[in-house]
Amino acid sequence: xxxxxxxxxxxxxxxxxxxxxxxxxxxxxxxxxxxxxxxxxxxxxxxxxxxxxxxxxxxxxxxxxxxxxxxxxxxxxxxxxxxxxxxxxxxxxxxxxxxxxxxxxxxxxxxxxxxxxxxxxxxxxxxxxxxxxxxxxxxxxxxxxxxxxxxxxxxxxxxxxxxxxxx
Ligand code: CO
Numbered sequence: 327x328x329x330x331x332x333x334x335x336x337x338x339x340x341x342x343x344x345x346x347x348x349x350x351x352x353x354x355x356x357x358x359x360x361x362x363x364x365x366x367x368x369x370x371x372x373x374x375x376x377x378x379x380x381x382x383x384x385x386x387x388x389x390x391x392x393x394x395x396x397x398x399x400x401x402x403x404x405x406x407x408x409x410x411x412x413x414x415x416x417x418x419x420x421x422x423x424x425x426x427x428x429x430x431x432x433x434x435x436x437x438x439x440x441x442x443x444x445x446x447x448x449x450x451x452x453x454x455x456x457x458x459x460x461x462x463x464x465x466x467x468x469x470x471x472x473x474x475x476x477x478x479x480x481x482x483x484x485x486x487x488x489x490x491x492x493x
Contacts, residue, residue, distance in 0.1 A: 345433035346425040350474040351389065351396035353422040355409050359388060359401045366390050366397055378453050385409050387453045398424070398453070422460070422470035430457050430475035437461065449475065 356362040366372050372390035379386045384407025388399045400421060402410035412421060427433040430449045438444055443462035452458030455477040463470045 345427050345436055345473075347428060348426050349395055350424040350426040350472075350476070351398045352420065353398045353400055353424060353470075353472065354419065355400050355402075355412050355421040356418050357401065357413055359386060359399060362399045362401075363388065366399065372397060376454050379403070380453055382450070383408065383452070389453065422472050424458075424472035424474045427473050427475055430459060430473055433473055433475075434459055442466070449473075 354362070363374070367374055367390060372392055374388055375391045375396070376389040377387070381403070384403045385400045386403065387401075389396045390399070400409050402408075402413060404410055405414060409421065434444060434447070434449065438447075443465040444459065445462050446459035449457040449459045452472075452474065457475040459473045461471040461473070
């Protein structure tokens with residue numbers, strides 16, 4: 327029992343790595359984007375800064391600016407996508423919290439070594455050309471955690487075509 331419980335409590339006061347810089351965005355699952363945009367854009371007066379279909383993740387995503395942070399609205403491209411399944415099971419609402427990291431490869435290594443379970447063992451390309459990875463909610467108190475290394479850092483790291491994807 328004790329061992330099983332420990333598996334879901336990674337890190338620990340002396341081993342927990344400090345890899346999270348700040349909150350990047352709050353991800354919200356919606357069935358349709360337009361009514362959600364009326365709420366967050368019209369109602370709360372947040373400005374849309376980016377809109378993109380991410381086929382690989384099966385979503386259409388919209389980022390709205392909130393200071394240096396964002397609200398991310400996620401609408402599924404179909405019922406058989408991760409967000410589609412989330413909606414079927416839990417309905418619309420808070421989906422994940424994304425934290426900015428300066429080096430996502432190092433962050434994933436450190437978190438894995440502190441026994442966090444990773445959904446993505448390696449970073450992949452997310453909205454706006456950022457490099458992203460998700461952690462398994464079982465190891466984060468049932469909160470889906472996303473790590474985000476913004477596109478700017480990618481440009482510095484690999485000297486790629488970041489101007490096209492920066493937002
Ligand atoms: Co996100």
